[in-house]
Amino acid sequence: MLRIDCPWCGVRNEDEFSYGGDATVERPTDYASQDDWYHYVYTRQNPAGPHREYWHHVNGCRAWLVVERDTVTHEIFSTAPASPNLPDPDGRTR
Amino acid sequence: MHYSGFSLLKQALTGNRGWTRAWRNLEPRKRYDVVIIGGGGHGLATAYYLAKLHGITDVAVVEKGYIGGGNTGRNTTIVRSNYMLNPNAQFYEHSMKLWEGLSQDLNYNVMFSQRGVLNLIHNDAQRDAFARRGNALRLNGIDAVMHDLDGVRKLMPHLDFSKNTRFPVQGGLAQPRGGTARHDAVAWGYARAADRLGVEIFQKCEVTGIKRKGDQVISVETTRGPIEAGQVGVAVAGNSSRLFDMVGMKLPIESHVLQAFVTEGIKPLVNTVCTFGAGHFYISQSDKGGLVFGGDIDGWNTYAQRGNLPTFNHVVAGGVTMMPCLARLRVLRQWGGVMDMSMDGTPIIGKTPIDNLYLNGGWCYGGFKATPASGWVFAHTIANDKPHALNAEFTLERFREGNIIDEKGVGASPKSH
Numbered sequence: 268m269l270r271i272d273c274p275w276c277g278v279r280n281e282d283e284f285s286y287g288g289d290a291t292v293e294r295p296t297d298y299a300s301q302d303d304w305y306h307y308v309y310t311r312q313n314p315a316g317p318h319r320e321y322w323h324h325v326n327g328c329r330a331w332l333v334v335e336r337d338t339v340t341h342e343i344f345s346t347a348p349a350s351p352n353l354p355d356p357d358g359r360t361r
Numbered sequence: 362m363h364y365s366g367f368s369l370l371k372q373a374l375t376g377n378r379g380w381t382r383a384w385r386n387l388e389p390r391k392r393y394d395v396v397i398i399g400g401g402g403h404g405l406a407t408a409y410y411l412a413k414l415h416g417i418t419d420v421a422v423v424e425k426g427y428i429g430g431g432n433t434g435r436n437t438t439i440v441r442s443n444y445m446l447n448p449n450a451q452f453y454e455h456s457m458k459l460w461e462g463l464s465q466d467l468n469y470n471v472m473f474s475q476r477g478v479l480n481l482i483h484n485d486a487q488r489d490a491f492a493r494r495g496n497a498l499r500l501n502g503i504d505a506v507m508h509d510l511d512g513v514r515k516l517m518p519h520l521d522f523s524k525n526t527r528f529p530v531q532g533g534l535a536q537p538r539g540g541t542a543r544h545d546a547v548a549w550g551y552a553r554a555a556d557r558l559g560v561e562i563f564q565k566c567e568v569t570g571i572k573r574k575g576d577q578v579i580s581v582e583t584t585r586g587p588i589e590a591g592q593v594g595v596a597v598a599g600n601s602s603r604l605f606d607m608v609g610m611k612l613p614i615e616s617h618v619l620q621a622f623v624t625e626g627i628k629p630l631v632n633t634v635c636t637f638g639a640g641h642f643y644i645s646q647s648d649k650g651g652l653v654f655g656g657d658i659d660g661w662n663t664y665a666q667r668g669n670l671p672t673f674n675h676v677v678a679g680g681v682t683m684m685p686c687l688a689r690l691r692v693l694r695q696w697g698g699v700m701d702m703s704m705d706g707t708p709i710i711g712k713t714p715i716d717n718l719y720l721n722g723g724w725c726y727g728g729f730k731a732t733p734a735s736g737w738v739f740a741h742t743i744a745n746d747k748p749h750a751l752n753a754e755f756t757l758e759r760f761r762e763g764n765i766i767d768e769k770g771v772g773a774s775p776k777s778h
Contacts, residue, residue, distance in 0.1 A: 269661075280671070310611035311613070341665060
């Protein structure tokens, strides 16, 4: 069971969240090359170790998070809002 | 030593003191024509067919753990070939035909039992979809039988057939030739048969690096020293990305964990393989009496060979909904295997941009049933430096070209396949 520290809601169980995959892939521009799009859609680094990944707090505050987690030990190093445009998590309730 | 009724009798009469090792325990030599990385069912089957069908016997199989300790020993042992899309249908049916003669071919009892596979139907749309699948199977020469409710009752009398159940069973699509096999015996059988043909198997021999010269691999670095190779085949599903990271390549794969569970042993209860159609749950009964079952992957990247509680709860909820009597049983064992989840749910077997490096991976959680055909086509691909017709479409390039083979139709989302 992962315990993810949502910046707005506090520490919650994994089953409140939905996994969104590798957070390091960046969407290319519309006119980027076929190769750039191939790598964006299909290939992943898939590391054994620290991994930056999206989680959606879908059964909670519904915010998208970026979680840095070890794919071997499952230790979570950091949790942050996925977008800088989201409201400030300060004043969260714990 | 050839296994037979006679050898069994002879050993029984002489105190069972004459049994020899199933395969030799050797030290790696300096060079081999072919090095297969990964001593699971797929890698060992590849080595076996290289030696048996292509006359290539200077083969080393290197395995980081022990034979039967990886995914070959971490699945729910189900064998079937009920795939709808053409490339999958032809490939898995070839595998089924190899399964049907495998124990004789290997001179090793893999306990292949064609007890049938039954996929339950719970609504009209599902019936239409399964009828279409069944027809597609039959057009491809694969057996498929549609059952109405009475037919399902005869095969699986202990399902929840009550009036008020949340997902009433309406029927099922069966593949009578499907079934189960003893999974670790498959690894042992292929290891022994390959060894008898001259293949050398090295356990506790982890690959730590791959040395290249231009577009050629020249050697693999292992924990038991460097080994030079004419050709290198990689069959390490679960860890393909890590191996290809050694040559600077990213693959269309994510690693996820799939759990499996076994209950305490009971008298015969489930005499076919049965899958729930309103969730993801599959169950069969082993010859020892334990119910072997599983469901979805945990759904996030991991290389840990252990599962987590939320998925266990979800799997068991599906099982108890389908078959309420399961609630009375205790789960004895649980384990996890790391899967290569490919971006279209279909394996990758073929050449890579590096001339003498070949990839066999991306098995998602359908690798066990494919073991014989996987080794068969991979051996052909390595021996001829080009794929067989049966794996011609399972290329790495298909993603770049847009020729994906997405049996489930969910797109480039590995956790959903």
